[in-house]
Amino acid sequence: MSATVLKIFSYLPNPRVWKSLIAAKLLEVDVVVTGDKPANLGDWLWDAQPRLLTDGEKTPDNPAAREGRRGFKGALYKTEEFLQAHPFGTVPAGFSSDGQVGIFESNSILRSVVRAAPEKIGLPKLYGRECYEASRIDSFLDANLVFAREAQVYLLGIESLSSEAYQRMVGAYEFYLDGIEAALAYAAADANCDRQDSENTRSTFLVGGMLSIADISFVCDFAQFLREGHYEKSLQAQGHKLISKDGLQLYPMAYTHMLNLSARPEFAEIMGSYLNWFRAKQ
Ligand SMILES: N[C@@H](CCC(=O)N[C@@H](CS)C(=O)NCC(=O)O)C(=O)O
Structure with missing residues (x-):
């Protein structure tokens, strides 16, 4: 260190x-x-x-x-x-x-x-190989922040939501998850094109075919949003359903990306049991 x-x-x-x-x-x-x-x-x-x-x-x-x-x-x-x-x-x-x-x-x-971070040979810097890639990572970070702000307002008021507040979060969720799902689908298609030989196990990440702070920010902000699952009964009592209901079916790449990354040792050591309840439900 x-x-x-x-x-x-x-x-x-x-x-x-x-x-x-x-x-x-x-x-x-x-x-x-x-x-x-x-x-x-x-x-x-x-x-x-x-x-x-x-x-x-x-x-x-x-x-x-x-x-x-x-x-x-x-x-x-x-x-x-x-x-x-x-x-x-x-x-x-x-x-x-x-x-x-x-x-x-x-x-x-x-x-x-x-x-x-200290410069180290072979250690990915998590922030793009060149300036356009770094800027694309910034784009995801900005999109995450917009989503996370909506999620913050929603979660702070979750026990007493107006229908406008609920619908606003539905819209923000769909907009954000549509984008993440599309980005991962394009990345997977790219990875498949690159996969000429069966040995190539290039993973799918949001930017540049490698783990970056775009993925890290996504995992943490999205895991936090999923806390809405702890309020399912309260939402039902207000006439709303869980926004993340059937998320894994509707947005398989986004949810799988979050679950896979959060299970990696570097993530799991920090996130602890935060997502255990969610994994248990799947
Ligand atoms: N978008 C900010 C959110 C930070 C934020 O809103 N923090 C709240 C707590 S969740 C806070 O510090 N509030 C201080 C206050 O209530 O005065 C981030 O990602 O850091």
Whole structure:
């Protein structure tokens, strides 16, 4: 491992942090994560050097006290320095090793892991062989973010959804999964063309026939969306069905890609049992 190149503060476990940890594992980059259960992040000082607050510090007159704005209810304690580094005030919050530079948005934190990786012969850098491929990877990361934002709104409100909110997520899901499925189908066709001899076992990935941060981001964001499965009864009571119902049949390449990748050791070590319930249902 190299010296610490990135620090991340977040609630844990958090699939958005896993993106960076999976890449860090693959690229031997040292990333230090600090955090706590989501419900406990109000007990922490959000800062480049985060720490648990004393009871005496958790008061409304603490200058760092702010209302949670997205996903958190109640008080959070974000320092001025934190907000300067992280103007949107969100976690995961990445920091350069000296704490001076804030890196926000989990896909950008993921990119920074790759950029920090030591050059190694034969080790794929996960970010494209040349600039067009890297840009195509960026395209998938942007598409993931759009989907993940819709999924975030949906999951935060899942116990009381208007039909507009539900339909909006249905549309976002279909749009995103149609695209991922198509990309994987084209990639598989390309791989088959290349497969002149039976020994060629080129795998299907989103970009360039090799694992990249586009695949890593997809797996983590999509696995998180599947949490809707934990709310099936609540959705039914609201007159909605699981959006991901029959996903493996409707989008076989996308779902299989996620399941296969998440079973690889570098993914499984980070993701743990997160998808076990989903696998058991298939
Ligand atoms: N698109 C962002 C999402 C980050 C985000 O929205 N984080 C929320 C928690 S899920 C947050 O930090 N909210 C802070 C608040 O409520 O003030 C990413 O991928 O990093």
